[in-house]
Amino acid sequence: MDTDCILAYDIGTTGVKTCLFRVNSTLELLASATKEYPIQLLANGGAEQNPEDWWLAMQSTTATVLSDAKMNKDRIQGISFCSQMQGLVLVDENFDPVRNAMSYMDQRASSEMKKGISHGFKIEGINAIKLLLSLWITGAVAASVKDPIWKYKWVEKNEPENFGKVRWWFDVKEYLIARCTNEAVMTRDSAFATFLYNSRKGKGDWSPLLCKLFGVRREHLPKIINAEEKVGGLTREAAEFLGLKTDTLVFGGGGDASLIGVGAGAVEEGDTHIYAGTSGWIGTVTKKRTVDIDARIASIVGARDGYYNYFGEQETSGKCLQWVKDHLALDEIDLYLEKKKITDGPDAIYESLFEFMFDSIKDTEPGSHGVIFTPWLHGNRCPFEDPKARGIFFNISLHTGKRVLIRAVIEGILFHKRWILELSDRKVKTSNKIRFVGGVARSSFICQMLADITGKTIERVIHPENVGAIGAAAIAALGLGKIKEFEDIKQMIPVDQTWTPNTFLKPVYDKNFSVFQNLYESNKKHFAMLNS
Secondary structure, eight states: OOOOEEEEEEEOSSEEEEEEEEESSSEEEEEEEEEEOOOEEOTTSOEEEOHHHHHHHHHHHHHHHHHHTTOOGGGEEEEEEEEOOSOBEEEOTTSOBSSOEEOTTOOOOHHHHHHHHSSSSEETTEEHHHHHHHHHHTSSOOOSTTSHHHHHHHHHHHOHHHHTTOOEEEOHHHHHHHHHHSOOEEEHHHHHTTTOEEOSTTTOEEOHHHHHHHTOOGGGSOEEEOTTOEEEEOOHHHHHHHTOOTTOEEEOOEEHHHHHHHHTTOOSTTOEEEEESSSEEEEEEESSOOEETTTTEEEEEOSSTTOEEEEEEESOSHHHHHHHIIIIIHHHHOTTGGGOOOOOSTTGGGTHHHHHHHHHHTTSOTTGGGOEEEOOBTBBOSSSOBTTOOOEEESOOTTOOHHHHHHHHHHHHHHHHHHHHHHHTTTSOOOSEEEEESGGGGOHHHHHHHHHHHOSEEEEESSGGGHHHHHHHHHHHHHHTSSOSGGGGGGGSOEEEEEOOOGGGHHHHHHHHHHHHHHHHHHHHHHHHHHO
8 A cells, every 4th residue: 555645735826736646766746636716916016815715726636636546545644835935814813814815926015115124324225224134134135015024014004903813924835734733833934035034044033123123023923844844733624624634744845936946856055946937036056145135136045954045036937928828829820729728727828838839939030030028027026126117029120920029028038037047146156957847847949948048958857847746745755754865855856858058049149138138227217107
C-alpha cells in the first residue's frame, strides 16, 4: 500500500490547483484538478476575493483528484500549500473573515501609503527614518501601494466597524491553514512580506519597533513558523468537509514567491529561476540580505531557513498573452476553430492558445520589424514602481500586421525579464543555467526566445505549470522526513529539456532591448497624466 502520498494546494489568483503526489525517487504526480473562482476588480483600484471561494474550491478539487487516482483518503500522509502572497485576510476570533480578502493586486491605499511613508526628509521618495529602519530590521520596505500594510491601514481608516472585529491578520494560505487546524500561524516568508518581520540572523520574529512605527497592532499578528513545520492535524469538521481523514498532518508550506523556486529545483545558493504565469519574476538563491532600492530588487525570505531569494517582480507576464488572445488573436488566427471554444479553464490557454498562436507566428522575423511592446498592463513593480504605467506598442508602421504585434508582445515580456536579470547581476550574480517555469514555460517556442533574448541556457522541468504544488509537496515531504536534506529536493525534480541561445540573433535583440529600457522614462509623465 502506498503510504507516501501528499496533497498540495496551489492557491492562485484565478483558481485552486490541487495536486496529488507520491514520494519516490522523484515527486510523482498522480492526479491534478483545478477549480476557478472570481476576483472583483473595483472602480477605486480595489481587488477582492471571497475566502469561501478558496475553501469550496479546495473541497471540489480534493474530491476530483482522489477519485481520478482511485486513492483512499487514509493513504494521504500530509497536506501543504503554495499560495498567492501579500493578500490581506482579516478574521475574527472564530477565524471568520470580517470582510472580503484584499488581493495583492489591490491598489486603493495610495493615500494611506502617502501618509505612512511620504513625509518629512525623504530618500527615493520614502521617509528616511522609516526607510532606514525598515531596511535594517527587515531587509526591505513597504514602498508599493499594493503592500499589505497599506491595505491594513486602509481598512482601519475606511471600515472602522470591520476593523474593530479583527483578531488575526492572515495571508491567503494562513487563512486556509486556520480553517484546517484552528491554529493561527504565519510562515516566515508570509511574515516577511508584511515588512514587519525582523529578518536579521538570530532574530526571526515580529518587530515591535516597526509595528509601532507603522501603527500596526502586534496582537493581530500570529505565531511565526517554518515552511516544513507541522501546524497540526485536520479538525474533524475540516476533514469531513474536504473528504479527508481527521488528524491528517497539515504543514506550513509557503507563498508562491518562495515555493515556485523550490518546485523548479532552484534550491542551492546561486541557483536562478524565472517564473512566467499570470505575473512573473526572477529569483536567485542567496545567503545575503541584499537590497537595490533604485531597481526595487531585494532579498526576500525563502522557504529554507537562513536563505533568501534575491527577487525582482514583473507585474503582468502571461497575463499579457491572455490579453493577446482576447484582443489580437481571435480574428487573425481563428482561435474558435470548429466553433468550439478552446480557451476554457486556466490550463487550456497554455495548450490551445500556444498551439494556434505560436504556429501562426513561427515565421515572423525576430525583432518584430522594430516594433516594441511594454508589458505593463497593470502597472509595474520592478525596476520601477508605478501603478499608472501601461502597455505601449512602439514603432508601428503601415506594414505592421497582427502577427508582428503578437511576437512583439512575447518579446516585450521577455525583454522585461532580461532587464531584471541584468539589474540582479549588479549585486547577486544569476546562474548561467536558469530554470524556467510557470504555464508560459510549456511553450518550447518561448523557451528558445528566452534563451536568445537573455543569452542564458534555459532549463525546463517536468510539469512546469505545477511547480508551486511541487514545491509545497517537497516541503511536506521534508517535514514528514521523506526527504532528508533541503538540497536533496533538486535531484527529485528532473530537467525535461534545455535550450541554448542563438548568438546570431543577439544584435537585433540588443538593439530593441536598448530602446525598450528607455520607454518608461520617456513616457512616465504621460502615464501619470492619462491614468491619474
